[in-house]
Amino acid sequence: MTTHHGVLMCPPTYFEVRDVKNPFMASGGVVNRERALEQWEALRHAFERAGVTTATIEPVEDLEDMVFAANQVFVGSTAAGARFIVPSRMRYASREREVPHYVRWFAERGFDVLELGLDDEDYLEGHGDLLWHPGSRHVWAGYGFRSSRGGVARFAAAMEPQRITVTPLELIDETFYHLDTCFAPLDEEAALVFAPALSEASLEILRAAWPRLHEVSREDAYRFACNGVAVNGHFIASHLSGAVAAIVSAEGLEPTIVDTSEFEKAGGSIFCLKTFLD
Numbered sequence: 711m712t713t714h715h716g717v718l719m720c721p722p723t724y725f726e727v728r729d730v731k732n733p734f735m736a737s738g739g740v741v742n743r744e745r746a747l748e749q750w751e752a753l754r755h756a757f758e759r760a761g762v763t764t765a766t767i768e769p770v771e772d773l774e775d776m777v778f779a780a781n782q783v784f785v786g787s788t789a790a791g792a793r794f795i796v797p798s799r800m801r802y803a804s805r806e807r808e809v810p811h812y813v814r815w816f817a818e819r820g821f822d823v824l825e826l827g828l829d830d831e832d833y834l835e836g837h838g839d840l841l842w843h844p845g846s847r848h849v850w851a852g853y854g855f856r857s858s859r860g861g862v863a864r865f866a867a868a869m870e871p872q873r874i875t876v877t878p879l880e881l882i883d884e885t886f887y888h889l890d891t892c893f894a895p896l897d898e899e900a901a902l903v904f905a906p907a908l909s910e911a912s913l914e915i916l917r918a919a920w921p922r923l924h925e926v927s928r929e930d931a932y933r934f935a936c937n938g939v940a941v942n943g944h945f946i947a948s949h950l951s952g953a954v955a956a957i958v959s960a961e962g963l964e965p966t967i968v969d970t971s972e973f974e975k976a977g978g979s980i981f982c983l984k985t986f987l988d
Contacts, residue, residue, distance in 0.1 A: 716763045716987035718815070719754060722746045722777040723769040725973075731775075731802055732887045732977040739975030746972035750777070753946070753968045753983060760944040760966070765987065767815045773808050777973070778982045780890065781805070781836040782812035784865070785821075785985060789847075789873040794822040796865065798836040801856045826864050834861035837985055838888035844940070845898040847874045850916075852889025854881035879916070880909040886931065890981045894936040896945065896961045900924065902938075902954070904931035924957045934970070934979035948979045 726741045754764050769776055782805075784796040795816045800806040817823055828834060839852040839862070849869065851862040859878065866876035879889060883906060886892040892907035893916075900922040905913055917923055926935050935954045938947030945963040947954075948970040955965050970979045 717984040734977030832860040855887040879912040937979040
């Protein structure tokens with residue numbers, strides 16, 4: 711079981727779709743902020759019902775995507791147990807401005823800050839592309855659209871002294887621009903994946919590593935099935951078809967549905983709206 715005790719979230723006070731950073735944003739959907747706040751609160755309560763303490767960071771005016779709290783830093787711990795963060799280098803300037811606010815929040819709470827010093831052409835987008843393998847000191851690292859291959863390589867090198875191993879995975883479908891949109895670990899042995907979003911070489915790596923790699927349909931992937939979150943015996947998702955719900959239940963998780971339709975207008979759902987603190 712994937713166990714977590716705390717998450718950080720950012721209220722959607724200033725959330726809107728301003729420009730096109732991924733194909734979901736191309737529809738030009740207008741955000742209903744009142745409804746977005748209701749959905750955000752429902753997600754916060756769902757985490758709390760799952761036994762997770764929720765913390766919040768103050769939203770900042772003109773940082774419309776700051777609500778997507780998964781991307782600004784990577785949260786880890788050293789082999790000795792000291793907590794640290796790795797600040798992201800975001801692909802879009804509007805999102806890069808979010809990073810210092812998150813770094814400050816973590817630093818004020820005793821997290822060490824590990825800077826990678828990425829080159830100008832390299833990017834790394836936090837837990838959007840850096841997913842922990844449950845129960846291990848191993849990270850699956852997506853690259854290709856928002857994080858770069860070089861950014862992942864620099865991250866992997868920095869994690870070696872912390873005894874954290876990193877496996878790069880190449881993303882090949884721009885609709886699934888972050889790894890968390892097409893891949894969802896459920897427990898130590900099982901995960902969901904939308905196979906066409908990854909290169910064949912990356913799929914071979916995943917198939918060899920996971921005893922039960924459940925492939926979801928394109929329809930389920932477009933409805934953010936792989937952006938669900940397995941936590942404390944629950945699988946929180948915005949939509950679950952009968953097929954995916956059956957997989958989740960067979961893996962011993964309780965399906966929990968939370969509508970995130972307002973946030974999906976910007977290409978994000980459950981996983982994107984939080985970062986785990988442990």
